[in-house]
Amino acid sequence: MHGIHTIDTGFGRPNFDAAYLVVERGRGAFIDSGTAQALPRFLDAIAAADLEPKDIDWVILTHVHLDHAGGAGELMRHLPHAMLAVHPRGARHMIDPSVLIAGASAVYGEDVVRRDYGEIVPVAKDRVIEATDGFVVDLAGRALLCLDTPGHAKHHIAIHDERANAFFTGDIFGLSYRELDTAAGAFIIPTTSPVQFDPDEAHASIERMMRYEPEAMYLTHYDRVTDVKRLANDLHEQIDAMVAIARRHAGAADREDRIAEAFAELYVARARKHGVALGTEAILKLLKIDIRLNAQGIVVWMDRVAR
Incomplete structure (x- = not known):
């Protein structure tokens, strides 16, 4: 649809981590790069779109968390004419990814980072463009507008595709897994993972995107969703509910x-109300990683605002 091709990067599990190839008049742009291990899937996507690597003009990163951007350097090695666009706060981490690698290694261990993300290599400085707020990527006459959208991360952009009237949202418009779809549509939850979650900024970024009256959102986790007004309201409600939960337990040792x-109780209750027929254990299995990351991220936020 609209020359937009979804790429399952293979990270984590099937239908979990997406990147996108946008094609216009024989030219292409990738939105996010997945991990270095996803490279064969990106090359396959180029071929499936009847393109060659030399036809890709852009790699645009929503933000530099490794599941979105860890493979950017390796991908750029195979795209001779492409430029990389990234939030100004993220540009230095693409040119020198050592801080990203060290941070991930401190949390997960070097072996796990190598296993899950592959080799994280730098992008040449002269191929990196800072996508400031309002920067427009021109893809063969197709405007891809980059908007500063903090809330999940300070270095986050969302990309408005004028032709499709849709956003590529990275993580600022939440998580929606197709296994939880019902007759009522997509089920969505926010992502508040460490370390830069801010509820006020998240609310504002969602509202900013909604002012464009988009027809669809293309999420990293996972794929295209519509019924955007309802989903935005769901996100606003849950962000407030999650902040209230965090404050209620702020003084607990655990x-x-x-x-x-x-x-977990909040998401399962909302899933039930949405008509999700999966058992509670199956729902929690799908959301297990996100629940823990969301809890960790909101604790970091509480500690930051308490200082």
């Missing part, structure tokens, strides 16, 4: 665990 348990 606050992260208590918050995670309450988030």
Whole structure:
């Protein structure tokens, strides 16, 4: 649809982590790069679109978290004419990814980072463009507008595709897994993962995107969703509910665990109301990683605002 091709990067599990190839008049732009291990899938997507690597003009990163951008350097090695567009706060991490690697290694361990993300290599400085707020990527006459959209991360942009009247949202418009779709449509939850979540900024970024009256959102986790007004309202409600939960448990010695348990209850209750027929254990299995990351991220936010 509209020359937009979804790429399952293979990270985590099937239908979990998406990137996109936008094609216009024989030219292409990737939105996000997945991990370095996803490279064969990107090359396959180029071929499936009847293009060659030399036909790709852009790689645009929504933000530099490794599931979105860890493979950018390796991908750029195979795209001789492409430029990389990224938020100004993220540009230096693409040119020198050592801080990203060190941060991930400190959390997960070097072996896990190498296993899950592959080799994280730099992008040449002269191929990196800082996508400031309002920067427009011209893809063969097709305007891809980059908007500064903090809330999930300070270095986050969302990309408005004028032709499709849709946004590529990275993580600022939440998570929606197709296994949780019902007759009522997509089910969505926010993502508040560490370390730069801010609820006020998240609300504002969602509202900013909604002013464009988009017909669809293309999420990294996962794929295209419509009924955008309802989903935006769902996100606003849950962000407020999650903040209230976090504040209720702020003084507990085991606050992260208590918050995670309450988030699980919140999401399952909303899934049931939405008509999700999966059992509770199946729902929690799908959301397990996100529940823990959301709890961790909101604890970091609480500690930051308390200082």
